[in-house]
Amino acid sequence: MRIKVLKFFLLLFICHVSLGQNRFPEEKVAELQAKLDSICLTVKNAGIRVSCKVMHADYNHTLYELDPGEEMIPASITKAIIAAASYSKLGANYNIPTIVYTDDSDIKDGIINGNLYLKGFGDPDLNSGDIQKLADDIIKKGIKEITGNIVADESYFDNNYKSLSGVYKGDTGPSYWPYVTALCLDKSGSAISAGNLLSSLLSYAGVTAPGAVIGGITPSGAKEVAQISHAIYDVIAYMLKESDNHSAITMFKLLGAKFHSTPASLEDGQAVIIDFLTELGVDRYSYEILEGSGLTRYNKVNAELYMKVLKHMYDDRFTFDYYMNSLSVAGKDGTLKNRMIGTEAEGNVYGKTGTINGVSALTGYVIDKDSEILMFYIVMNGFSGNPTEVRYAQNDVCITLAGFSRK
Secondary structure, X not given: OHHHHHHHHHHHHHHHHHHHHXXXXXXXXXXXXXXXXXXXXXXXXXXXXXXXXXXXXOOOEEEEEEXXXXXXXXXXXXXXXXXXXXXXXXXXXXXXXXXXXXXXXXXXXXXXXXXEEEEEOOOOOOOHHHXXXXXXXHHHOOOOEEOOOEXXXXXXXXXXXXXXXXXXXXXOOXXXXXXXXXXXXXXXXXHHHHHHHHHHHHHHOOOEOOOOEEEOOOXXXXXXXXXXXXXXXXXXXXHHXXXXXXXXXXXXXXXXXXXXXXXXXXXXXXXXXXXXXXXXXXXXHHOEOOOOOOOOOOOEEOHHHHHHHHHHHHHOOOOHHHHHHHOEEOOOXXXXXXXXXXXXXXXXXXXXXXXXXXXXXXXXXXXXXXOOEEEEEEEEEOOOOOOHHHHHHHHHHHHHHHOOOXX
């Protein structure tokens, strides 16, 4: 009886494999592979390192690969990993807050007998308009006087404001690294700048606040007075479409603070990304993600990692639409706005670009001729000069995929 059952399941497996193969006619796949070879090998034969992989998202079927295990510098396609981890761990409905607290237990008399604390929780999009809204909310609560100080609290992150600037020999120069803090005003202003703005706005509205603006830590048990927040979709979409380095490193640290420890360091963020990728079955010794923007030349990835991340997001019915629509769309917006215009790829490629000296990358999803989704990864390392030519090759890969039909 046991032998009959084993034979039955073996037959089912064989039928499943056979059906899977029939979904992808050999001549169609061979034609696609020949076209992609002609593009990728031309680049490779010019002395440039190339790694490429294409898979069908529904059937997890490999359609093409060239050196998929090659260790590559990813540049800004690192941000696609940070975005995936952010959606997966925080959820698509998460809001990143900035909160005003007080250590006065009763503010109904309109007087804050104590300090006002402005605490950041790693919102990379906190802006002057948000501080104005916080000031307005404080005023609406009838606050007329603050007897203590206004305390700017950036303790959610550590005080390593310039990330990996100057850490590694031959890495991206100091001027390229953004200023990152848990309470960052308009993407460059310090926590004290945010506190000063809040103090000025309150004073302008007639609130008496003779104290100083200082740095400090919000005490446990402090009472919330006002809050402003930004939706994670808006933050991630801006990060990916504009390839914003400040947003990416901030989100990297935010994940560290939320799921590892505070004040969060780059190492805390790295630990969360390692956990995330390990859950996806990525070999820990096959990559290195030291920070979230891709500015460092010491991040290392391969095609297999990206296929697992893209597949994981595709299979998550709660977050995939958010993730896919956060990516740049060929010929429409973001860093792909001016690419693939007038081709079958226009409007059908959702991707993340990456560029630093000698590195050009593109990864994401393509809607093909059958209205099905293909996952792709293509990275070039080791070229000199302008990346325009290798970008044309990436465009050609995407145009070829957009025109592919397995039927």
